[in-house]
Every structure is written in structure tokens, then in C-alpha cells.
Amino acid sequence: MSETPLYTALRHHHALHRAPFHTPGHKCAAGALPPDLLQLDYTELPDTDSLFEASGPILQAEQAAAALFGARRTLFSAGGCSLCIQTMLRLSCPQGGTVLCARNAHRTAVNAMALLGLTPLWVMPKNILNILNKNTDRIDACYVTNPDYYGRLLDISALAAACRRRNIPLLVDNAHGTQLAFTQPDLHPLHQGASMTADSAHKTLNVLTGGAWLQIGEERYVPNAKGAMQLFASTSPSYPIMASLDLARAFLQEHPDAFVPVQRRVQQLSQQAASRGILNVSDDPTRLSLKTAEIGLTGTRAAEIFRQNGVEPEMADGAYVVLIATPWNIREDFARAARAIAALPVGEPLSCGPELPALPPVRMPLRKAVFSASHEVPLQRAAGCIAAEAACPCPPGIPVVMPGEEITPQAVQFLGRYGFLSLRVL
Ligand SMILES: Cc1ncc(COP(=O)(O)O)c(C=O)c1O
Known part of the structure; x- marks a missing residue:
């Protein structure tokens, strides 16, 4: 067979046998789906x-x-x-x-x-x-x-x-x-x-x-x-x-109660994290969204520590690491997550990012902005231009500009702090 980069990458990842705290919910676990699905x-x-x-x-x-x-x-x-x-x-x-x-x-x-x-x-x-x-x-x-x-x-x-x-x-x-x-x-x-x-x-x-x-x-x-x-x-x-x-x-x-044991395990992890000074901000009782910035770790760095402990998180950003748990996570998955939380080094809190700037003025209808020709400019030259696409730093996961909105000097300053180097504009 000729080279199969994607199939090979998936096989490689599968062989790592990380505890999957990410989508899809079936976690590729035996028994989550019937083996004959492909034949159907x-x-x-x-x-x-x-x-x-x-x-x-x-x-x-x-x-x-x-x-x-x-x-x-x-x-x-x-x-x-x-x-x-x-x-x-x-x-x-x-x-x-x-x-x-x-x-x-x-x-x-x-x-x-x-x-x-x-x-x-x-x-x-x-x-x-x-x-x-x-x-x-x-x-x-x-x-x-x-x-x-x-x-x-x-x-x-x-x-x-x-x-x-x-x-x-x-x-x-x-x-x-x-x-x-x-x-x-x-x-x-x-x-x-x-x-x-x-x-x-x-x-x-x-x-x-x-x-x-x-x-x-x-x-x-x-x-x-x-x-x-x-x-x-x-x-x-x-x-x-x-x-x-x-x-x-x-x-x-x-199995209408299938998520009840999941909730219990997530709550245990949440309490363990809290005892180390890390808040779980999720209201969804099956999810762990740990604000590791409170102990001086970016979510991205925390995710590396989770991986070193055999856990693959769903998402990590500048302040949070997110884990999705479902009934197809096994007991060992939760044990590894607990080991990872115990391994997170506790330091001084990271300074909070600045407040999001005020919502910018809309200068063009969304549809027109999305379908117009656009080009990329260095961030510092973007002030006063109309955005062609959203720019969304995480956290907070809320776009600073949307297509059709004016890129204000405040938006440029804010995005600069998050490492944005360029923006697509009209
Ligand atoms: C909040 C939110 N809405 C919608 C979607 C799109 O869902 P799907 O990938 O099932 O199309 C996603 C996907 O990540 C999402 O996170």
C-alpha cells in the first residue's frame, strides 16, 4: 500500500492509549458501539x-x-x-x-x-x-x-x-x-x-x-x-x-442513569483540584474546566502535564484545561486524571488578562463582509480597517471583532497581548 499519512497518524495516536477526555463521547471504547457498524x-x-x-x-x-x-x-x-x-x-x-x-x-x-x-x-x-x-x-x-x-x-x-x-x-x-x-x-x-x-x-x-x-x-x-x-x-x-x-x-x-457515576467521578476530581487551589468553572457536572491560571499554569502547560500522565484533554488555552468525561471513560482514565492533577505544580496565580474592549461599531453587513475579497495585514496596521473574519482569543473565547466590524485601536492592543500578529481585513 502507498503511504497513508492520516490513517497512520490515527493508528499512531491510538497506540499511545491515552485516557481520552475529549470528544467523541464513545472514546473509541470496546462495546460503546457494535463492531458491525462499518459493514452497515x-x-x-x-x-x-x-x-x-x-x-x-x-x-x-x-x-x-x-x-x-x-x-x-x-x-x-x-x-x-x-x-x-x-x-x-x-x-x-x-x-x-x-x-x-x-x-x-x-x-x-x-x-x-x-x-x-x-x-x-x-x-x-x-x-x-x-x-x-x-x-x-x-x-x-x-x-x-x-x-x-x-x-x-x-x-x-x-x-x-x-x-x-x-x-x-x-x-x-x-x-x-x-x-x-x-x-x-x-x-x-x-x-x-x-x-x-x-x-x-x-x-x-x-x-x-x-x-x-x-x-x-x-x-x-x-x-x-x-x-x-x-x-x-x-x-x-x-x-x-x-x-x-x-x-x-x-x-x-x-440506562437513564448512565451519567450519574460520571458525575460522581468528576466531582471527586473537582474536589481534588479545589484542594490544590484550582477552580472547576463548569456547571455541567460531567465536565472539568480547570482554571489552572490560578496556580500559575497556562492551560496549555497543564495539558502537557496531563499528557505526561497519559491523559489527552479536550482543549487547553491560556488559562484553562477542559476534560470531557462520559460513561465510556474507564476507572483507570479517572485514576490517571487524578495523578495528573496531583502532579500540577502550584505557583503564584497568573495575572488576569485585561477586560475585553467594548463591542466595536458595525461598518458592513455580515454577509457582505464574509463574501468580499479580503487580505491579510500586520496587526499594527489593522486599526480602522473592517474585519473580514472573527478574531477570538481564548480565554475568554469571545471574538474581539466579527466580520463587518471596525477594528478599533483598543482591539489591536488587546489582540496584540494575546499574540495575534495579523488580521484579515477588507
Ligand atoms: C459550541 C459549539 N457549537 C457548535 C459546534 C459545531 O458542532 P459539530 O462539530 O457537531 O458540527 C461546536 C464544535 O466544536 C461547538 O463547540
Whole structure:
């Protein structure tokens, strides 16, 4: 066989046998998925139904998922949560419009709004409820990320009530929170009143990468849902991915308490970290988002120490290291994580980064900025230009500029501190 760089890299990584505290939720563990899935890579046949004209087993599998989550309708996606986010936005603003958006939106939402010609009205996540209650301009939908990458949650019940008063939908990017329907307490945003949630099932469940659910909580969005999803989707959705969604639903139906021991173990690690002066900022009880900056370590450096102890984290940045735990992590994985936490050297806290600069003025519609010709300039020459793409330092994981916004001198200064050297501008 000729060289196979990707396959070889995957085999190499697999051979390291690191404890996987990252997506996908099945952790490549024996027994998480049936071994015959690859042999079932079929296509639309008379026996196998068709995702966008579902009337047989796919429809039945979707209905079973809707029943489990208490959704009006659940749609399968083999195109990840990104496809569900595109669908939510299309369904809620079919004629275009303005979306009140928490600024920590994933880039897939920014891209979807550009494709759909929607106008985002950006606000900081902590201010969104206030703006929703006070702003009297026309808003067609409200969009939030809950939980965020660090597992932090918003007051979805209050946001849902405010949206109901304005008769607009509350759309929730719940990419990291499918499992929250099975934690104690139940923290799933659909159950707190969201109109629709985009659930990246593959991130935290025994689902193949790319498998996601769009959960629809309001009847008014059901009739056009398949059509809206089809607009963005491949016409060849993977049957193994869809079958894994069906299997994960059956698993959760039979094991609704599967995440309870996970919570317990995460809590133990959280307490161990706290005893060393490291805060776990996650509200999601299955996630560990350790603020290692408090003991003088960047998250990136902490992640190296985790790797030296045989643990692969999900994400690390300047201040945090994030670990995702699921029922397919074995006892030894948690033991290694505990050893890694014990090995983190405790020093003086890193100084907090500066406050994010104020949101910059919008100089061009998002869609126009994304589709215009752009070029790269050194950061120091970017002040006064219009951004062609988002610039997002982590933490806080909130873009300093979005496409179409003016790059202010304050933004240049802030991004310089985070090591940005250049920006794409129009
Ligand atoms: C917050 C958030 N939203 C959406 C997505 C997109 O999800 P997917 O990769 O399933 O398309 C991600 C992926 O990392 C994410 O972190």
C-alpha cells in the first residue's frame, strides 16, 4: 500500500492509549458501539428509508428520540451540530431578519448567518437577558450557546420566558450538552423552555463523529424542518452515523442513569483540584474546566502535564484545561486524571488578562463582509480597517471583532497581548 499519512497518524495516536477526555463521547471504547457498524454502511434503499423523505425506519428512529427527549420533533443530522444550527436559523428567520446573539457563538453560527443573510445583534452572554427585556427594536430570534465550551450555563428558563413575551424563538447551541438530559438534575435547555436545541450527540454520547440531533420544542417549526435542513445537507448522509444515533437513544432509554457515576467521578476530581487551589468553572457536572491560571499554569502547560500522565484533554488555552468525561471513560482514565492533577505544580496565580474592549461599531453587513475579497495585514496596521473574519482569543473565547466590524485601536492592543500578529481585513 502507498503511504497513508492520516490513517497512520490515527493508528499512531491510538497506540499511545491515552485516557481520552475529549470528544467523541464513545472514546473509541470496546462495546460503546457494535463492531458491525462499518459493514452497515448502506445508502437509500427500499429497506433503509431516506433522511429527507423519512417515512420508515429513519422516521421511527427520529420519533423514538423525540419521545426520549420530550421534543415535538427530533431530526437526525449526519452533518454534526453545525447542520442543526443552520437549520434552526433558517427555520426561525425564513425571510431574513435580526438575531439577538450571545457573542460567544461558534463560528458555524456566524457562517450560517452570513449564508442566510441574517443580521446578528451581538451582546455579551451575561447581558443577553437584560437586552432581551429592555431592547424594543425588532428582533426575530434569540441565539445562545449553552453550555459554553467551559461548561458554563445561562439562565435558560428566564431567557425562554423573555422570548415568549416577545413571541420570538429561543435557539440554543447545545453542542456540548446533549447529556444534560441525563444528569442529576436535568439541565437540558429543551426542558427549560428553549424553542429548539442543536445537540452535538457525538461529543458526549456513544455516537459516531458527525451525529447530532435537532430538538424542536415548538410545533410551528415542525412542518418545514426537513426542508430547512436539506438546504445545507449532503444528499448522502452516513447510515452508520445515523444508526449510531439510534443506538445511543436506545442505550439512554435503557440506562437513564448512565451519567450519574460520571458525575460522581468528576466531582471527586473537582474536589481534588479545589484542594490544590484550582477552580472547576463548569456547571455541567460531567465536565472539568480547570482554571489552572490560578496556580500559575497556562492551560496549555497543564495539558502537557496531563499528557505526561497519559491523559489527552479536550482543549487547553491560556488559562484553562477542559476534560470531557462520559460513561465510556474507564476507572483507570479517572485514576490517571487524578495523578495528573496531583502532579500540577502550584505557583503564584497568573495575572488576569485585561477586560475585553467594548463591542466595536458595525461598518458592513455580515454577509457582505464574509463574501468580499479580503487580505491579510500586520496587526499594527489593522486599526480602522473592517474585519473580514472573527478574531477570538481564548480565554475568554469571545471574538474581539466579527466580520463587518471596525477594528478599533483598543482591539489591536488587546489582540496584540494575546499574540495575534495579523488580521484579515477588507
Ligand atoms: C459550541 C459549539 N457549537 C457548535 C459546534 C459545531 O458542532 P459539530 O462539530 O457537531 O458540527 C461546536 C464544535 O466544536 C461547538 O463547540
